[in-house]
Amino acid sequence: MATTANRSKAIERASRALIVFFIFMSVISVLGMLNRITVPFPPGTRTLAGVVFQGAAITGKIQILWLMQVVLGAALSLKVLYHLIRLLVLYSKGKVFTAQNVAQIRRAGLTYACAPAVWLIVLIGAWSEIAAAQDQWVNIMPSFPGGALIGSCILLFASRIMNEGRELRDEQDLVV
Amino acid sequence: MAIVVNLDVMLARRKLQLSTVAERIGITPQNLSVLNAGRARAIRFSTLEKLCQVLECQPGDLLAFESEAQSRREPKARLGG
Numbered sequence: 289m290a291t292t293a294n295r296s297k298a299i300e301r302a303s304r305a306l307i308v309f310f311i312f313m314s315v316i317s318v319l320g321m322l323n324r325i326t327v328p329f330p331p332g333t334r335t336l337a338g339v340v341f342q343g344a345a346i347t348g349k350i351q352i353l354w355l356m357q358v359v360l361g362a363a364l365s366l367k368v369l370y371h372l373i374r375l376l377v378l379y380s381k382g383k384v385f386t387a388q389n390v391a392q393i394r395r396a397g398l399t400y401a402c403a404p405a406v407w408l409i410v411l412i413g414a415w416s417e418i419a420a421a422q423d424q425w426v427n428i429m430p431s432f433p434g435g436a437l438i439g440s441c442i443l444l445f446a447s448r449i450m451n452e453g454r455e456l457r458d459e460q461d462l463v464v
Numbered sequence: 465m466a467i468v469v470n471l472d473v474m475l476a477r478r479k480l481q482l483s484t485v486a487e488r489i490g491i492t493p494q495n496l497s498v499l500n501a502g503r504a505r506a507i508r509f510s511t512l513e514k515l516c517q518v519l520e521c522q523p524g525d526l527l528a529f530e531s532e533a534q535s536r537r538e539p540k541a542r543l544g545g
Contacts, residue, residue: 462498462505462506463504463505463506463508464498464504
């Protein structure tokens with residue numbers, strides 16, 4: 289049976305490996321964002337809330353909203369990764385069930401919850417143009433970032449559980 | 465209702481420092497000072513046993529029960545919170 293020290297060492301090692309992976313994913317996110325801006329796919333189109341605009345339909349307003357969608361989407365992903373990296377740095381130092389850990393998980397969850405807000409802002413911002421494209425309305429709901437919302441709920445719930453763990457640990461620290 | 469810790473009394477009687485006792489029983493001085501200050505929530509039997517061995521006393525010399533009325537008259541270090 290693994291001792292407490294061995295388990296802690298295993299957590300610290302795994303945390304350091306995950307830090308490297310998450311930093312790599314952050315770089316990929318930035319490169320992906322830059323690629324999407326410079327070479328949109330499909331070519332000559334802009335997709336807002338599932339609705340595809342092309343040719344003359346890509347007005348200045350659509351272009352700005354699309355850029356905002358891409359940049360904000362990448363920014364939210366980077367912020368979530370940032371909080372997870374900070375969480376892993378704490379784990380790699382052997383700090384488990386602390387208030388800082390709980391805060392990082394909660395902040396990651398709250399950041400993730402902003403993704404539907406960005407989607408909604410884009411939808412409302414481009415509503416007049418989207419309303420005109422009735423044949424594409426069927427694509428709107430599938431484009432809703434439900435995965436981000438689920439991820440947010442999971443992270444926020446996890447932060448509550450970790451907070452319980454923190455309180456149990458604080459209690460345990462007062463056992464002589 | 466409260467459990468009073470008389471560790472400081474026993475340390476004075478045996479003329480021992482907190483850090484010395486902590487080292488002998490195998491816990492950190494910070495941990496033992498938690499007990500001394502009355503902030504501890506619980507004490508393990510193993511710790512109590514080692515304290516009694518080092519301080520050459522009985523558990524009753526270290527721990528005492530005081531009712532609320534008594535504690536209002538004589539405030540001391542207490543276990544619990």
